[in-house]
Amino acid sequence: MKSMGQKSVFYGVIVILSLIVPWLLPAYQTQLAFLWVMVVFALTWDVVGGQMGYNSFGNIVFFGIGMYVTAVIQRNMHFDIEEYVHVAGRVETLTPVQYLEGLFLGMGAGVVVAVVIAAGLGACILAMGMRGQYFGICTLGLGVAAGELANGWEYIGAGSGLVTPVFPDQLGQRGAFFYYIFFILAVIAFLTLRYLYAGRFGLAINAIRDDEDKAEAMGIHTTRYKIIAWCISAFFLSLVGGGAGHLIGFIDPTEVAFAGATFGVWMILMAILGGKGTLWGPVIGAVIFHITQELFWTYLFGWQRVALGALIVAIVVFFPMGIMGWMRERWPERFGHRVEEREAFSASKGGG
Amino acid sequence: MAEQQLMINGVTKRFGGVVANDDITLAVPQGRIIGLIGPNGSGKTTLFNSIVGYHPVDNGSIRFEGKEISGMRVPEIARLGLLRTFQQTRIYGKMTCVENMQISVPHTHESFRTMFSKYPPEVTEKAESLLEFVGLYAKRHLMAGDLSFGQQKLLEFAMALMNEPKMMLLDEPTAGVNPTLINGLIERLKRTNADLGITLFVIEHNMRAIMNLAEHIYCLAHGQLLTGGPPDEIQKDQKVIDAYLGAQ
Structure with missing residues (x-):
């Protein structure tokens, strides 16, 4: 069992290392920024897929929604829509204030839209009592459908995608800027989940995972907990989605935003x-997976997808x-459930 | 018949062509221990499932404390204080005993704040004292799934008590329990009824246990209510004896 002192040293080292690493490895800032996106992917997938036992293949939907809503708000605030669609790729530079306004307002709006859609989908799928493989297949369909919708919708660029505005130089380097945004989001997600897992919410979704019929028979508001868990996933995914669209600079409907075959599968694997x-x-899992994947890309170029498949x-x-x-x-004794002195004592007396 | 805590009136449940419950009418008065016996396949568990809303009934009415519950969903009925335990014991296997107990608190008045809050120390204390009551205190930090079957049964019973129900439907509480533990279990059921005032409606195959426990026993056979009465009368009833020995 770790003492409090050891624990704070452990957290402190991680935080300090995370804060300085973009300056130690300036050439890898974008990849490092994506490391935190991956951490949020894995953490938010685990709320529904791990802690609650509902294997979702469709969480990528909320990432894509956050990405599109942020980009569309940014565009609508500062550009003429007609013109923007046609001059995609040759966009005028925004001032830093304009850029940040659009980005943060867009991310805020993305969260609202994603959470409302998550609640709506949850009310349709989860409240109907869909479970197990059926839930998995259904969410897989959601991911594919979202990609197809985006592919055909002219207002958001359809199949030719959507370009986000050029990052203003005054804000420093793009990779480092988004690195810190994603780092903060990942820390907030981690701390939020740590808090939630330690209380009633965590136990309720664990109970649903272990035996949902029993949880219902005990009067737990199972539907309510399931929908909220799904909304928490959507909340953080849409935020990183909004940032990721601006970091990548180009939003392709099926390769970037609703990339079920890459991001969507990776979040489960991690x-x-x-x-x-x-x-x-x-x-x-996210850290190991992301680093391995980047190494494959660097050293096994041409075979990187084969190597990734083998890794999976x-x-x-x-x-x-x-x-x-x-x-x-x-x-x-170190990572499992703790055995207390008192417990050992009463057990030795022959209790139980 | 005057209104009782649980009123089952003319309940029929069919599965395709099989009539699992045929026009069953019975009542469970408040604060009593009522038994339900019958040969295998006589429809006892089906009746329990109908009462707790696990499946809709084809006919009849089920009233709990004057409220019609036959159209309600499982968690809603549980939150009214009508709780069942399972024949195949069900606990949350990958959670510790204390966690199993904590999540079993009543969910009747649950606000958004309580959904996201941690458990106050009183809840943990209550969980631990109930685990002590069923003799599982020393195992409280073990995974519930690692307990023996009999211990899981005790844990499930403790979880039901944690839920502060008004009435408990117990589906074979002594099945699979070590014979020496059965007496202790019967004693605890009686104390639950006497001290906490919880009504018990018990399905049981162990005749010695149910005769010792219940004040009134109903007997089902072939989906129909055969008879009902005090234990000593039921034991002598020729229809009950025939049902168990296979006479038609």
Whole structure:
């Protein structure tokens, strides 16, 4: 069991390292920024998929919604829409204030839209009592449908995508700027989930995972908890989506925004790799997965997708319980559930 | 018949061509221990499932404390204070015993604030004292799924008590429990009824246990209510004996 002192040193080191790393590795700022996007992906997928046991293949929808809403608000605030669609790629530079206004207002609006859609979809899918594989397939369909809709909708650029405004130089480097935005979002997501998992919400969604019929028979508001869990995922995903669209600079409907085959699958794999249903598991899984993936891209170029496929198979076969699950089994006294002195004492008396 | 805590009136439940419950009428008065017996397949668990809203009934009415509950959903009925335990014991296996207890607090008045709050110390204390009551205190930080079957049964019972129900429907509370533990369990059920005033409606196959526990026993056979009466009369009733020994 870690003492309080050790714990704060551990958190302190992580925070300081995270704050200085973009300056230590300036060439990798964009990749590092994406590291935090991956952490949010895995953490938010795990709320529904890990802690609640509802395997969702459609969480990417909220990422794409956040991305599009932010970009559209940014565009509508500062440009003539007709003109913007046609001169995509040759956009005038915004002042830093304009850029930030559009970005943050857009992210705010993205959150509202994503959470409302999550609640609406939840009321349709979850309140109807859809469970297990049926829920999984249904969410898979949502992801595909969202991509197709975006692909055909002229107002948001349809198949030719949407370009976000050029990042103003006065704000420093684009990679570093978004690095800190995503870092802050990931920390807030982590702390929020840590708080929620320690209370009634965490136990309620765990109960739904372990035995939903029992949870209903005990009077738990299962539908309400399920919809809220889904909305929490949507909340953080839409925020990183809004930022990610501006970082990448170009929003393709199916390759970037509703990228179910890449981001959508990765968020599941990262959570499984680290250990689903744990707080740290998704974080660890995201870091390992993202670094490995970037290394493949650098050193195995041409074969990177094959290597990634092999990695995915290896994760599913060798780490079905994830790294945290494996560590808990290996060192139960350190990572498992704590045994108290008092408990050992009463057990030795022959209690129970 | 005067209004009782639980009133079942003419309840019929069919599964395709099989009539699992045929025009069942019975009442469970407040604060009592009522038994429900019958051979395998006689429709006891189906009746329980109908009462708690697990499936809709085809006919008849079910009233709890004067309120019609036959159209309500499972969690709504549970929140009224009518709680059931399962024949195949059900607990939350990947959570510790204390966590199983904490999440079993009553959910009747739940605001958004309580949904996102931590458990106050009183809840944990109550959880631990109830675990002590059923003899699981020493195991309270173990995963519930790692307990033996009998211990899971005790945990499920403690979880039901944590929920502060008005009436408990117990589906074979002694099945699978070590014979030496059965007496202790019966004793705890009686104390629950006497001290906390919780009405018990119990399905049981163990005749010695149910005769010792219940004040009034209903007997089902082939989906129909055969008879009802005090334990000593039921034991002598020729229809009950025939039903168990297979006479038609």
